[in-house]
Amino acid sequence: MTRLVLILLTAMLTALLASCSTNSHLVTGQTRPPVDPAQVRVYFTPPPGGFEEIAQLETSSGSFTYGEQNKMNSVITKLKAEAAKLGANGVLFIGTENSYGNSSIGVGAGGGNYGGSGFSSGGVGFSISPTQKFARGLAIYVPNPPPEAPAPATAPQPAPTPTK
Numbered sequence: 336m337t338r339l340v341l342i343l344l345t346a347m348l349t350a351l352l353a354s355c356s357t358n359s360h361l362v363t364g365q366t367r368p369p370v371d372p373a374q375v376r377v378y379f380t381p382p383p384g385g386f387e388e389i390a391q392l393e394t395s396s397g398s399f400t401y402g403e404q405n406k407m408n409s410v411i412t413k414l415k416a417e418a419a420k421l422g423a424n425g426v427l428f429i430g431t432e433n434s435y436g437n438s439s440i441g442v443g444a445g446g447g448n449y450g451g452s453g454f455s456s457g458g459v460g461f462s463i464s465p466t467q468k469f470a471r472g473l474a475i476y477v478p479n480p481p482p483e484a485p486a487p488a489t490a491p492q493p494a495p496t497p498t499k
Contacts, residue, residue, distance in 0.1 A: 372415045382481060385477075434467045
């Protein structure tokens with residue numbers, strides 16, 4: 336009996352974790368061999384020189400990702416990973432949406448009588464659902480990717496003014 340309970344709890348935990356985050360794609364072009372996700376660049380405007388569309392991508396940050404920057408980092412990382420599986424060297428970012436979670440508290444009580452014995456029970460339940468971030472993008476192949484922009488240099492410090 337204990338083993339069965341352990342198996343059921345493991346299955347429920349696995350299903351819960353699998354439902355926390357979703358990735359999906361719809362192939363609309365020619366896929367290529369997978370690449371390393373670190374090689375996938377994110378474009379917020381179409382890259383110069385054109386591109387080939389490979390797939391439409393959708394993903395979410397997951398139910399247990401907190402903080403707006405962490406949610407954004409999560410969806411960008413997942414878009415790049417999904418594009419890399421399809422052989423894309425770029426993701427044309429389309430946008431994000433937020434889901435709005437809710438919190439609730441439920442209280443219940445009950446009682447009854449069975450065979451001359453009475454019983455009663457009570458319970459309290461909590462549900463906390465933080466917001467998720469959903470993102471969409473296009474997995475693309477850019478034949479001649481433009482060079483990456485150099486990191487911005489720090490502004491030169493002004494020379495001290497001579498004193499009289």
